Structures are given as C-alpha cells and as structure tokens.
Amino acid sequence: MIMSRNPTSGDRVNVLALTGGIIHTGTETLHGHAVLIEDGRVAGVMTEADVPPSATPHDLAGDHLAPGFIDLQVNGGGGVLFNDTPTCETARQIANAHRSFGVTGLLLTYITGPADGMARAAEAVRQAMDEETRVPGVLGIHFEGPHLNPERTGVHDRTLIRPCNDADVAKLTHLCDLATGCTLVTLAPECVPLAAITTLAQHGAVIAAGHTMAEPDDLAVAIDAGLTGVTHLFNAMAPMGSRAPGTVGGALADDRLWCSIIADGHHVHPASMAAAWRAKPAGKLLLVSDAMGPVGSTAPTSFTLGDAAVQVGEGRCITPDGRLAGSLLSMDAAVRYCVNTLNIELDEALRMAATYPARAINQGDRRGEIAPGFVADLVQLDPALIPKATWIAGQISM
Numbered sequence: 001m002i003m004s005r006n007p008t009s010g011d012r013v014n015v016l017a018l019t020g021g022i023i024h025t026g027t028e029t030l031h032g033h034a035v036l037i038e039d040g041r042v043a044g045v046m047t048e049a050d051v052p053p054s055a056t057p058h059d060l061a062g063d064h065l066a067p068g069f070i071d072l073q074v075n076g077g078g079g080v081l082f083n084d085t086p087t088c089e090t091a092r093q094i095a096n097a098h099r100s101f102g103v104t105g106l107l108l109t110y111i112t113g114p115a116d117g118m119a120r121a122a123e124a125v126r127q128a129m130d131e132e133t134r135v136p137g138v139l140g141i142h143f144e145g146p147h148l149n150p151e152r153t154g155v156h157d158r159t160l161i162r163p164c165n166d167a168d169v170a171k172l173t174h175l176c177d178l179a180t181g182c183t184l185v186t187l188a189p190e191c192v193p194l195a196a197i198t199t200l201a202q203h204g205a206v207i208a209a210g211h212t213m214a215e216p217d218d219l220a221v222a223i224d225a226g227l228t229g230v231t232h233l234f235n236a237m238a239p240m241g242s243r244a245p246g247t248v249g250g251a252l253a254d255d256r257l258w259c260s261i262i263a264d265g266h267h268v269h270p271a272s273m274a275a276a277w278r279a280k281p282a283g284k285l286l287l288v289s290d291a292m293g294p295v296g297s298t299a300p301t302s303f304t305l306g307d308a309a310v311q312v313g314e315g316r317c318i319t320p321d322g323r324l325a326g327s328l329l330s331m332d333a334a335v336r337y338c339v340n341t342l343n344i345e346l347d348e349a350l351r352m353a354a355t356y357p358a359r360a361i362n363q364g365d366r367r368g369e370i371a372p373g374f375v376a377d378l379v380q381l382d383p384a385l386i387p388k389a390t391w392i393a394g395q396i397s398m
Contacts (some may be wrong), residue, residue, distance in 0.1 A: 015043060016394065018053045021060025021380070023087045024347055026067050026355040035065060037376045040393035044372055058396075064346075067354035068377035068390055069331040072184060072192065072260060072286075072361065073142055073231065076293035076326075078337060081305070082108050084293075086121035087149065088135065091128040095137040097296030098289075099397055101330035102387035104377035105139045105358075105367060107184055109290075110144030112156040114307075119278030123177040129180040136392040140182030140359070143172070144231065148211035149188040151375025154236040155325040157306050164192040173203045175398050186231040188212035189222035201226025206361050209258075210248065211236045216250030223256055228362055233259040233276055234268045235324070237276040252279040258360045260288040260306060263337045264329040266316050274342050282348070286356040287334045292317050292326035336385050345386075 016037040023030040025045065034051045045204060051057075058115040076082055078097030080090050091108055098106055108128075121141060128135040145156055147164040162168075164187070174184040184206045189197065190213060197207055210218060210231030215238070219227065230237075238246030251259050252275075261268060267290070269278075273343040279284055294300050294312050302311050310317050310325045312344040317325045331353050338349035351368075358368025367375050376394040379387055389398040 014038065015052060015055040016058055017055035018058050018060055018065055019048050019051065021063050021065045023038060023370060024066040024350050025186055025371060026351055027371075034350055036223070037391065037394045040376055040395075042370055042372055042374045042376050044360055045370060060238045063138045063383070063388060064381040064385070065370070066350045066379050066381060067358075067370055068104045068379045068392065069287075069335075069353040070105040070139070070356050070357035070361075070368060071098065071103050071289050071291070071331050072107045073109050073144070073288040073290045074098060074103075074106045075111060075291060077296045079293055079297035079300075081303070082121065082124075083111055083113055083117065083305070084123045086110060088124050088127040088133055091124055091138055092135045095135050098291070098330070099137055099390055099392070100296060100387065102335075102379035102381065102390060103331050104137055104354075104379065104390055104392045105363075106137055107140050107142040107182060108138060109144055112148065112160050114160065118143065118171075118175060119243055122175040125179045125181065129232075132161045137354070138181070138397065139363070140184070141175075142184040142186065143175070144186040146211065147187040147192050149191050149213045151213055152188070152211045152238070154211060155305055155308055155310075155319060155323050160161045164166055164196050172205070176200065176203045176205050182206060182363070184208060184361060186210035188214065189227055190214045190218045194221060194395060196226040196282045197222055197225040197227060205246060209237075209251070209257075212247050213238045214247045214250065216245055216253065219247070219250040219254060219257070221285075223254065228256070229258040229260065231260055232267065232288065233261045233285075234272055235262065238371050253275060255284065258284045258286060258356065260286050260357075260360075261329055262290050262329060263287055263334040263342075264315065264327050265337060265341065267324060267327065270341055276396040277342065277344065281361065283356050284353075285352060285356075286360060287331060287338070287349075287352045288326045288357075289329045289331055289334065291329060293326055332385065332387050333380070339385065
C-alpha cells in the first residue's frame, strides 16, 4: 500500500526519507518503500521511486523499521527507581535508558507508596511533559496501587495498601488532572467501589485490574463501570483452576479486556504465555517490561525497594524470601522472546510492543503505527532485532 498525506506535493524542505529497509507499519510489511518524516510526524509512506529528490536520505541498510515501543509499566531504569526520587530528572534518566531499547513512549510507574509521593510523582510527570522541561518519550504515569488486594501484594508495601474511599477518589482524580498525558491506574476491582472506577474513567484514567483476587463476575461488573485492562497477567492475581476460574480465567475469557504480560521467561512460563496469546484476540495481549532501576545501567548486585532488599542475578530481581520484584526486562528483549521462544510472527510481536499498547491508553489514533499524520516515533532494528536507532517525534538517537 502507498500512503501519503499529499502524494502530489512535489519537493519538500526539511523532509527526512528513511529508505532501504523492511517497514513494519503496524498493519503490513513493506519492501522497497520509504517513510517520510516532516515536522515530527510521518508525512508519507511510499515507494522509494516516489521519494522527493529534495528529501534528506537515511539508509536503513536492510534493517527493520517499526513503530517505537510503548511500555506501560516502567518502574525504573538507568540505575534509578521512580518511587525513590519522583522528579523530572529521574524521569529523564529512566526515559533515556529505555530509549536505547527501542522505547519511544512510556508510562512512569509509581507503585504503592505514601500519598505525598503520589503527588510528587504526578508533578514530576507534569514537568516531564511540559514544553520547557520536556522529557522525550514520557507519555504519562501509571499508579500501581495503593488500592490493591492485601492477599496479592507481591513486593508492594502491605502497610500502605488500603481500601478506596471518597477522599482517595478525589485525590486520584486531582492527580489525573495534574499528570498531563495518560494516567493508568491499577487497582483490585473487588476492593474498590464501582462508582470510584466510573469516576476515575470519566476523568480520563485508564483502569486496569491487578494485584487482585477478582473472579470473572467481579471483572464483568467492573468492565461495565470503566475497567479496560489487566496488569501483568498471571502475576499477583487469582490463578485459573478447573472450577475456580480466578482472575486469570476471567481475563482470558473476556475479549473486552486487554492484558499486559511480562515476557522474560521468569514471570510467566512460556507455555502459559503461549496459551494466553492463543486465548486473547489480536490486539488484546501486549508487552510490558515492569523494569526496575538496574535496566540500562551497569549491573548492580542488589538494590532496595522501600524497605525490601532485592538481589539481582540470573535475569531476575528477587527478594530474600523468593518474591519477584519487578524485572530486568527491556522491551526489545521481550520482542525477541516472543519471536525466538514462542514463535510469534515478528509483525505480531512488534504490534504487541507498540500498536496494542498505544490502543490500550487511547492513543492508537496517533501512535503505534507508521502511517501519515502519526507521530514519528520509530525504531530501527537490525536482523537480530537489536535496536540501532530511535526517532521520537522525528528526532533521532543512535
């Protein structure tokens, strides 16, 4: 397919033409085509023969060009955790670290913490998205907690987990307004009033179930109230049994729900992930990293998460009592895992890392595809699927 905003416009100025690669648009794979970038957006996708002669060429040298990865769950990177120091500078350090892994959009994740920390996190994201202090790649914030089920805390501080009351709803809606961009809220729907879910959704928050014991009926009524997704499927939720479907069974059975999943081989067995991929319709299973501070930094042997000591090794972050504490995963590694271990087709794995996350946070009309008018957030991958360059709003980093 040939796509262009204005295919007869003739020569352009300040237009970049990406040529000589395999283009994965999010809907199809193209050979012998070029992507034009102008003013931070995709100006057209056309045959290489139709590229305006005045365009500045960039040779992809046979590599893959795909929509930049969008990670909806980033706790840290580059040696820092967002919870520890929720500032604009921390956001910059994290975003820069993940950009090297092909991530052109992310939600900074603040896990269960004190209320003042949530406010500082929202303010940091607001600054990161402000025109004067902008951090390329930051799309918003993910509040994972504190309204979770105490039976499924994972490494969240149990003492800070609490039910959701009217004051909490008012505070969260204020934080949604404060945090420019997308606000994703992970909560346990069985522990939160349905009216609270509706109110948050009406204020623009994307609501996902996580750290939960919700059964299918709980999920169904929460969906009617505004729930749209499930955070890190299989982990920190009621498992599926033959007569007790649990959260996992409800999430897999309901096509209305998108499910994020951590594809590192530690959080989810490959057979379980393959089963989820086959169960969910196309577009409803998406990749997240759940990355911690060591990702994108010189590998430390340990770090702290609140008061918990976390050991780093063998591809995992783990507490002394054996609990997984986030991950050492990057999004490019998740894509390679899907392709090389699960035999998922490359185009689909790329959509799971970009197209589907964009749709989950209601940005599928501007991100997650290579199409005219979309933001020029792109990643160049070599034949081994290692990122070589990224573009955020048309600005390259190699």
